[in-house]
Amino acid sequence: MKLHLRVWRQQSRQSEGSFVTYEADGLTPNMSFLEMLDVVNDRLTKEGQEPIAFEHDCREGICGSCAMAINGEPHGPNAGATTCQVYLRSFRDGQTLTVEPWRAKAFPVIKDLVADRSAFDRIIQSGGFVSVGTGQAPDANAIPIGKGIAEKAFDAAHCIGCGACVAACRNSSAMLFVAAKVSHLGLLPQGQTERKQRVQKMVAAMDAEGFGNCSNQYACEAVCPKEISVEMIARMNRDYAGAVVDQI
Amino acid sequence: MTLERLGFETLFSYRSGGILTVEALESILFLAPSLQTDDFLMNKEILRMIQSSIGRKWIVAVTGVLMIGFVVVHMTGNLQMFAGTPDKINGYAHLLKSYPLVLWSFRLGLLATAALHIWGTISLARENRIAKPVGYAVAGRKSRLQVTLTSVTMVISGIILLGFIIFHLLHFTAQVVDRSYASMETVVGGVTMPDVYRMVVTGFSKPWISLFYVVAMALLFSHLRHGAASVWQTFGLRDRNSAQFIEMGSWILATVLFLGFSSIPVAVLLGVLKL
Numbered sequence: 418m419k420l421h422l423r424v425w426r427q428q429s430r431q432s433e434g435s436f437v438t439y440e441a442d443g444l445t446p447n448m449s450f451l452e453m454l455d456v457v458n459d460r461l462t463k464e465g466q467e468p469i470a471f472e473h474d475c476r477e478g479i480c481g482s483c484a485m486a487i488n489g490e491p492h493g494p495n496a497g498a499t500t501c502q503v504y505l506r507s508f509r510d511g512q513t514l515t516v517e518p519w520r521a522k523a524f525p526v527i528k529d530l531v532a533d534r535s536a537f538d539r540i541i542q543s544g545g546f547v548s549v550g551t552g553q554a555p556d557a558n559a560i561p562i563g564k565g566i567a568e569k570a571f572d573a574a575h576c577i578g579c580g581a582c583v584a585a586c587r588n589s590s591a592m593l594f595v596a597a598k599v600s601h602l603g604l605l606p607q608g609q610t611e612r613k614q615r616v617q618k619m620v621a622a623m624d625a626e627g628f629g630n631c632s633n634q635y636a637c638e639a640v641c642p643k644e645i646s647v648e649m650i651a652r653m654n655r656d657y658a659g660a661v662v663d664q665i
Numbered sequence: 666m667t668l669e670r671l672g673f674e675t676l677f678s679y680r681s682g683g684i685l686t687v688e689a690l691e692s693i694l695f696l697a698p699s700l701q702t703d704d705f706l707m708n709k710e711i712l713r714m715i716q717s718s719i720g721r722k723w724i725v726a727v728t729g730v731l732m733i734g735f736v737v738v739h740m741t742g743n744l745q746m747f748a749g750t751p752d753k754i755n756g757y758a759h760l761l762k763s764y765p766l767v768l769w770s771f772r773l774g775l776l777a778t779a780a781l782h783i784w785g786t787i788s789l790a791r792e793n794r795i796a797k798p799v800g801y802a803v804a805g806r807k808s809r810l811q812v813t814l815t816s817v818t819m820v821i822s823g824i825i826l827l828g829f830i831i832f833h834l835l836h837f838t839a840q841v842v843d844r845s846y847a848s849m850e851t852v853v854g855g856v857t858m859p860d861v862y863r864m865v866v867t868g869f870s871k872p873w874i875s876l877f878y879v880v881a882m883a884l885l886f887s888h889l890r891h892g893a894a895s896v897w898q899t900f901g902l903r904d905r906n907s908a909q910f911i912e913m914g915s916w917i918l919a920t921v922l923f924l925g926f927s928s929i930p931v932a933v934l935l936g937v938l939k940l
Contacts, residue, residue, distance in 0.1 A: 488803045489801035489806075489808070490805035490806065490808060494807065517801055517802060520797065522795060523796065585807075585808035587793070587797060588793035589793075590718075590793075590796070620717050620719055621713075621717060628796055629792055629795075629797060630718045630789045630793055631722065632793065632819070632895075633816070633891070633898050634811060635812075636810075636811065636812060640807055646904075646905060648904045648905055650898065651900075651904060652901060654723070654898070654899050654901040655901025655902075656901075657719045657720075658723060658900075661720070664714065665711065
């Protein structure tokens with residue numbers, strides 16, 4: 418199997434990037450997209466060229482590292498899958514693929530396909546946690562949580578912070594990410610104490626990072642590899658109004 | 666909140682070129698004693714929260730709902746053109762104008778509502794543009810699955826609608842588009858009142874005016890198809906189960922308003938409504 422690649426190459430944050438064309442040959446349909454990039458990089462290294470920089474870690478769809486857009490789609494053409502879970506059988510033999518880093522002001526490109534997503538870390542630091550007493554681990558099931566709530570909180574907790582929501586959004590809004598974190602903790606009893614402060618601080622941090630604003634077109638939901646629902650954004654909007662009312 | 670703590674110059678400091686800064690809003694609060702509390706810092710926090718991304722989305726949604734309420738009432742009033750007698754709509758228009766205090770409260774309220782709606786959307790849209798400086802070289806299919814033509818054209822449809830509203834006010838309220846309106850009067854039940862029926866039929870007899878009104882109502886349809894569905898999300902009332910009903914409801918609302926408003930110029934052009 419053979420693919421024509423147009424890959425975004427950019428030396429550093431400051432430099433101008435451009436597309437470079439590569440021919441990927443000797444592929445099999447059962448290779449993952451990242452394995453295909455490994456093959457290309459192997460060849461580039463042997464030829465004395467600089468390999469394509471891209472992020473990857475677990476390669477099993479749970480770490481959220483493999484951030485890149487394939488033909489304008491964050492994480493490629495498949496629904497509910499990260500780039501590492503995209504296999505070459507999803508493409509035609511001889512197809513041309515354009516591979517780009519996430520595009521957003523808040524995610525500046527560091528090198529090639531690698532964008533700086535530390536804005537997400539700073540949003541988490543602002544309130545994406547619960548303050549609990551350390552020490553002995555509490556008994557499992559010491560706090561009873563209803564099945565419905567537990568499921569909903571888990572749906573939100575699926576977020577791996579990959580940034581595809583921001584990448585797909587025409588406004589580069591991070592609301593699905595922030596909403597997933599706010600809802601995940603805000604649904605559970607352990608998160609109630611800081612619930613109002615959390616939504617307030619995380620939204621303030623999100624705004625400060627220069628993400629755009631949701632215009633309810635739900636591209637985020639369509640590309641999310643964990644299929645997190647925009648229902649979470651509605652929850653966050655409601656929680657935020659509650660926090661404002663609380664101030665009065 | 667005292668004058669000393671606020672500082673006199675605060676009233677004039679519109680920092681960072683924004684249209685409504687925290688300082689400007691504080692000045693407004695300062696002028697409205699009922700909104701003041703002793704806790705200055707607390708107020709400041711509320712103001713910051715109202716001006717956040719979600720705060721401004723709430724402002725746009727609340728003002729949007731108020732304006733939807735207005736257009737629904739406006740359309741219902743307009744449909745009295747079809748009552749069979751001009752007296753019906755003329756009497757209604759006369760009734761509305763017979764309480765100047767109520768009338769002007771409504772007008773100023775609507776003006777403030779529209780101004781907040783426009784301020785909110787402009788500031789949000791400006792940030793959105795800055796947040797996405799570079800797009801993708803290839804347009805993705807998946808990320809556009811739920812994107813509609815009506816949703817990507819909200820700013821354009823809104824701006825044209827604003828232009829239409831200004832024209833509409835100049836046409837029927839200020840009556841400067843056709844100066845003969847001021848002399849159109851009728852007598853209903855012994856009371857002399859403006860002949861609104863005649864103004865409408867005269868105005869819509871000109872095809873370009875009718876066409877402009879129908880096109881504007883098509884844009885209202887487009888604006889509300891996305892807007893009326895979006896408010897549910899902003900208010901936090903949209904979920905997986907209600908989504909399909911919300912989308913359907915916005916289609917129905919937008920269609921009813923389009924047909925209701927457009928029926929009048931169309932009826933005039935077809936000769937159904939005549940003098």
